[in-house]
């Protein structure tokens with residue numbers, strides 16, 4: 001489509017065609033509004049990076065019934081492993097389920113490849129009537145009397161006007177900062193993820209991960225995998241490839257002078273991982289930032305004429321138990337879209353009307369979930385959880401399961417001795433138990 005200054009005035013302009021932007025475009029276009037979705041990539045998803053497991057199937061089901069039949073999904077996830085790694089040992093919490101929510105539609109989660117998925121999702125918004133403008137970078141907002149009334153784009157049109165602008169331009173949102181709604185982020189609030197897609201035969205995937213049919217598996221790792229860098233790793237099964245990667249807190253990568261690519265190489269050669277990726281061929285390499293501080297890094301979410309959604313708003317829940325950004329991007333995109341529809345109905349675009357966004361975010365459990373887990377990101381990136389406890393668990397398990405004729409120790413003295421070996425003090429353990437309870441239990 002073409003959009004020119006004189007001819008075009010949109011009801012809603014959405015910047016960024018990731019899951020947040022396309023969700024906002026879908027809901028506003030379906031309400032009959034004139035919607036422009038602007039994407040800097042050659043096509044939506046062209047450069048977008050996630051692991052990825054998409055846990056928003058039930059959300060999408062309400063918008064597009066039986067969406068997975070048409071969408072480019074890889075496998076539905078029936079197994080999840082949380083794995084503690086030391087250099088020589090791995091200990092897993094292995095979750096498998098054959099209950100209806102996991103093995104029957106709409107399924108709990110799907111592995112996806114973002115370039116295909118994002119393209120498909122943006123097409124749904126286009127089919128609903130949204131205009132998609134690709135290969136277009138938005139540089140700034142247009143303001144009149146303190147109100148955002150459009151955006152400045154890096155092409156002939158120059159300026160495009162709209163009643164509501166929704167920033168869905170991802171982590172480190174340029175637009176939210178230009179509008180004065182987000183500050184510069186600290187390096188401890190961001191992680192850098194590096195990821196590879198490794199091609200592997202379907203039969204080998206089923207055999208190595210004990211899967212049948214289109215069942216899939218998600219493995220998440222903490223411990224020695226990132227050395228002294230605070231972070232973790234993941235491995236997800238696609239149809240005929242594996243997605244695997246390492247996340248490292250930016251401040252910690254800098255302090256430790258570590259290159260993320262070296263961590264990824266170390267991860268792939270770990271004795272617990274190497275047999276899983278053996279014989280695979282590298283298809284793709286990518287890197288991307290993740291907003292990880294949750295509740296404490298939210299920007300101003302609404303202002304006169306503007307809303308912020310998805311990663312741009314810091315809505316990525318990274319608690320060690322979950323890395324869920326795509327589903328929250330969708331939920332917040334839908335919430336922003338609903339708010340814009342209401343504002344257009346009232347023809348009132350002030351911050352007072354747009355503050356309705358907060359209520360819809362609560363109804364969609366975005367703000368409530370992030371508030372509930374607000375202490376978790378800091379705890380999960382703490383030194384002892386990252387390095388000391390995984391090492392302790394690995395050493396204790398090695399002793400526990402070794403049979404070499406020496407005296408068997410009971411569990412309490414065994415764990416006590418191992419704790420001291422790895423340098424943890426009893427008062428640290430008490431402090432950390434309190435932190436666990438605060439972060440995850442109540």
Ligand SMILES: Cc1cc2nc3c(=O)[nH]c(=O)nc-3n(C[C@H](O)[C@H](O)[C@H](O)COP(=O)(O)OP(=O)(O)OC[C@H]3O[C@@H](n4cnc5c(N)ncnc54)[C@H](O)[C@@H]3O)c2cc1C
Pocket residue numbers: 015016017018019020021038039040041044045047048049050051052053054055136137138139168169170171174193194195245287288289290309310311312315316323324325326327329
């Ligand atoms: C390595 C890694 C693994 C992850 N794994 C998972 C996972 O397994 N599950 C999960 O739920 N989440 C995961 N996440 C998080 C998830 O990727 C994000 O939370 C999610 O992509 C956020 O969606 P979004 O639409 O807000 O932003 P994005 O997906 O980042 O989309 C932003 C869009 O805006 C466009 N854009 C940016 N600036 C401009 C501009 N100035 N003008 C025009 N267009 C612009 C971009 O090109 C992009 O298309 C992972 C992230 C990483 C990096």
